[in-house]
Amino acid sequence: MGRLMGLLIFALLALFSGCSEETGLSPTAVEVSGTSPSVLAPLGAPLIELPTTVPRVSINISRENLRSLNRSPYRAEDVKGTFTDASGKSFEDVALNFRGAYALMKMIEAGSTRNWKVKFSKDSRYQDRREWNFNYEPHLRQKLAYDLMHFAGVPAAIPHHVMLSVNGVDHGLYLQFEDPDNKGWLEAQFSEHQGDLYKIGYDTPDDVRNRRFGELTYLGPDPSDYKNSYNKKMSRSGVSKDDPSSIVNFTRELNQISDAQIPAFFEARVDVDALISYLVVANFIVHWDGYPGRPKNYWIYLNPSTNKWSIIPWDMDAVFAQPWVWNRDRGTSSSIFTQFDSQLPYRRHGDEGMERPLVRRLMKHQHYRDRYVDRYRELTRSVLNEPFLIHHITALTALIRNVASRADIANLDRDNARIARFIHTRSKHVQRELSQQ
Secondary structure (H helix, E strand, C coil): CCCHHHHHHHHHHHHCCHHHHHHHHCEEEEEEECCCCCCCEECCCCCCCCCCCCCEEECCCCHHHHHHHHCCCCCCCCCCEEEEECCCEEEEEEEECCCHHHHHHHHHHHCCCCCCECEEEECCCCECCCCEEEEECCCCCCHHHHHHHHHHHCCCCCCCEEEEEEEEEEEEEEEEEECCCCHHHHHHHHHCCEEEEEEEEECCCCCCCCCCCCCCCCCCCCCHHCCCCCCCCEECCCCCCCCCHHHHHHHHHHHHHHHHHHHHHHHEEEEEHHHHHHHHHHHHCCCCCCCCCCCCCCEEECCCCCCCEEEEEECCCCCCCCCCCHHHCCCCCCCCCCCCCCCCCCCCCCCCCCCCCCHHHHHHHHHHHHHHHHHHHHHHCCCCCHHHHHHHHHHHHHHHCCCCCCHHHHHHHHHHHHHHHCCCCHHHHHHHHHHHH
């Protein structure tokens, strides 16, 4: 039955990948001559080498420490354990904890597995990073989202799937990705190993009264008013991690300068090209759960070399999907300008705020609106092109199919069909709207 389902999905993917005549676009994913067939080159985008295997990694944790995490899943202190990589190398005394908020809550309610955060010592890093996240994801949504951000030139993690076992028990297909607050990651993305880096928002199911969000509005001169909304994880040389003055000053300028000053401000203080590319990809994949849809699920970084801010996407698992009934104004038919002029509220939480100055002030200027449309057109001819996306999904699926369990493969196949339908419908809508600009 699982094999039959897989064949049906591949047939569906093949059907959708032949839609170039309908959209007027030609396939832009090409095999790179003289390289491994796992290397894809979307035209106008960087190469990315697909993994050739799905590594098997494991966590070992004592029953006592596991009980400690389960007693307080959202705020427990880290506990000790062991992590073993695909080569068999063991990392002793790593710090372990659960990760996530509402996704973790659903896992707990279902009594199923957990998402993990693993922290390594400075002297014994895993793949040159100190902190890694492991999310149970028998699907490609978040992997595709991160890949597309990377293809488009947006600073983002490059995650890979692994097979994870805990205390010798196979827990299935996980997505492994690093935290941005790592010198090695900053060096790879920005050619910098320091700078002011903030993780946005505080929102956990067990403390809803104290949740905070990061709209990038100006909250006043008192640094304490920025706590939790802007969690500073790294700092530039000579500045304390407890000093939020950079985000205080940035939000003050962003919100208080005149409209006439906006172009000069953005060119001097923001990586505009990366921001526009982020907005295009986020819009196409309907990343409603992050900025500008919601003032959470992103990081923001001040590069000390350029003195410019960059947005870093995060937690992009609720993408390539038609949102739930209460959120139907976002989906395959949503405008390419969704959230740019007025806010579609997140109807479950009325306390998130309706301002998005980083986007709204930029897009009031026709010059930037035109740049956004031009970039959207460019990306729909390369990495947001339907045949390329289907090709990428097919390559990733073929890799995973060799190692995943029947249950995970069944989930993957069902989800791939949904993603393919989403891409097909979304591509048509976006092309129609772009043709009218």
